[in-house]
Amino acid sequence: MNIRFKPKVFSSLFYLVFCITSISFGQSDPTGERRVTGTFAITNATVTIAPGKTQQGATIIIKNGLIEAIGSNLRIPIDAQTIKGDSLFVYPGFIDGATSIGVLRPNDPERPANFDPSNPPDEFAGITPWRSVLDHYDIKNSQINDWRKVGFTVAQIVPEGGMLPGKSAIVTYGGKESNNILAKNTALAARFRSTGGGRGMYPGTQLGIMAKFRDLYKNAELSSQHMRLFASNSGLSRPEINKTLEAFFPVLDKSIPVLYEVSNDLELRRAVMLQKENGFRLVVAGITDMDFALDAIKSSNAQVLVSFRLPNDKTANSNTEGLSDEMKARTQKVKDAYIQILGEAGKLEAAGIPFGFTSLGGRSNEMYKNIRLMIANGLSENAALAALTINNANILGIQKFAGTLEKGKLANMVISTAPLFAEEAQIKYVVADGYVFEYEVNNKKSNNNGNGKAVDLSGIWDYTSDTPAGSSGGTMEIKRDGTSYKGTISYDNPSGSGKASSPMNNIILSGNNLSFTFNVSAGGMSLEVSVSGEITDGDFSGSMSLSEFGSFPFNAVKKPNHLNQ
Known part of the structure; x- marks a missing residue:
């Protein structure tokens, strides 16, 4: 929303x-983080280092925000605070592939007296690729606590706005002593969304947005080429600095991808069309209808983020007894469509396409329920865990310090009372950037x-x-x-x-x-x-x-x- x-x-x-x-x-107040000595020992736990790789009775040593050691019979540092892991299950901390949690939408500028909606300035047209999402991020937003409670420790935050709202960043959900920034300008956010300036303003349609993107991309290529030639040759006119075109330069040299939010297979195909025409790295978030999407994803080598939000299952679970034949047929179509949606993530896994989860459009209190439904309809538990951890680390380029539990990596982990996707599992601890957050659990299973x-x-x-x-x-x-x-x-x-x-x-x-x-x-x-x-x-x-x-x-x-x- x-x-x-x-x-x-x-x-x-x-x-x-x-x-x-x-x-x-x-659960207890999530602001009660602990990092007094900076050294912790989680002892005798069932530790999943990475999807499909588990150690029984293992100990994890954390020091100054990093994993110092994982294994059996480890020597516990004398200054360590000990967390008894008996009957607890430890997993890598979750990574949110794309989220707008904590991100505020910038105010729209006031229109000048001579405003021309057929040729508006970039900022009025929702074209602000130079903006950094960090300039509009509220680290104190209370919803961050809600997502950390379910296991998220790192997130790529994306800006709010129009067709090109700005650059994303990667943050950790750690303690208040840090700015929690891991990386800036990690992707150029893009949408097939009209501007915030009202109807009748160009580009006001998806085809207009595509035409505008092409124009900006080609002009950015020309601007970049002109600047390189000017820097190494004499006798050339001075290039004009254009902040919109300059914001495309990291995309041109493929140091960052374009992160396209799509809501249906048509938008996916349009994003892929732009990628094939221009050759940029592409990440698509929010794809649906895998029967139509798989070929487009493979042909573009696009990386994929899937929302774990599912539609309301009220109609799908309704009783058709006593309904007319026509209403029974309509209800059955809804049920069939719902079952198909539950199996979409499993289709990606079956096609051999690694994907990550994004919280865009989702709610923290529905996440585990919805992922369990996906697992019941074809997605493996290992693939579900990978989509929350290592796959997103690879997509975001942070696999060297996040995504798995290994010596030298950031101390980000989720500790539950039962295997993660079991109905009775509850989150007991979340460790984010070495800060330990403890939550109350109960024994209620019904x-x-x-x-x-x-x-x-x-x-x-x-x-x-x-x-x-x-x-x-x-x-x-x-x-x-x-x-x-x-x-x-x-x-x-x-x-x-x-x-x-x-x-x-x-x-x-x-x-x-x-x-x-x-x-x-x-x-x-x-x-x-x-x-x-x-x-x-x-x-x-x-x-x-x-x-x-x-x-x-x-x-x-x-x-x-x-x-x-």
Whole structure:
């Protein structure tokens, strides 16, 4: 979801945003990182060094943010803080191939009086390849904590904007004592997306965007050639410095790729067409429909990032009993399409194409569930782990210090209570850049509320949120819908006094963890709000996430049964 920051709209939402929802998976405060001595020893653990390579009863020594040793019968340094790894499983830290978490969208410039939409300046047309995403990155964004909790330790952050929003960078999710920057200007971000300047502005269509890209690329080649000749010969006119064209130079010499976000196979084919015409290195993120994509990927040698977000499975899992033949046929088509999507990642593996995962469009609280669904539909566990670790390290060019657990590499790892993709697995520790983050785990393996009783969401829940703006609240009314749930949430109306309401979408109850989304309309925008948290004894505690506006605390209590009838 892309939200452009508008102070007037945000001010009307400020009270709402700080009063609606938020959840921390029943885990401890992720800001409690530990790196007192800088030396740790994880002892007697099951350590997966790389996909398919596991050591039993191994010890890992970490010193000053690096892995110093892995093996058995190691001598523990006297100053080491020891983490007992008995019954724990250690994996390389996850790497996010592309994400916009923590990235703010730059404000649009004001139009001059003589503005010509048929020939706008680059910045108005969404062409800002000289920008660095780091200039718009908020290292304190609370959503970073949510992604670290599920195991991410390194991420390539991509800028927000139009067709060429700028250069990406690679950051670590480590401690607050560092700027956490691993590499700058790692890829040129590109999209088949119209500008933010409104309709009627060139290039306003995908074909127009392709034509503009070709024009910029060819002019950049000419500019680069002119500058080289001018530097080594006399008698030549001085070249004009153009920051847009100069931003293409690392792409021309193939030191960085073009990272194209695509949403369907047509956009993929268009990205591949541009690559074949111009010869740049290509990374595509968000591809779908592998039956049409595989040939295009192979022909261009494109590197691939796959989103682990899956569509809503409500219709796919619905009961067709009692429906007409026509409705049964329609429902079956939806189910068939859903099953096909679940198998897309497995098709890449079967075709021998290594790929990485990207969180673009995804939610942290859905990641493990969705990857398990992919595994159940043809993807191997080793390929899933590779897509989170070594494959993304190779795509980003950081395999020398990340992606596997080896001596001398960054101390980035995920430590779980069970094999990573098992239903009962919980994250106990995440080590990022040598900083150790510890999270609470529980022994609940079924939908129960803390007393061994099954969780029943049905009913009316009163929620409150205490924020810098004060305390506010509303209700959630949830009902059973076959094997799933549906619901409605009320909130303070951002456009005036009183309450407004919205359907609760994507309601997922996993164990005693609940998550859902809903949309808020304000100032002409529809904002998607993500809520996730834990239910214990009829109490719901967690957080709400609203794009770059961050995450905010939320608590709810279920009304007694006689009030819910």
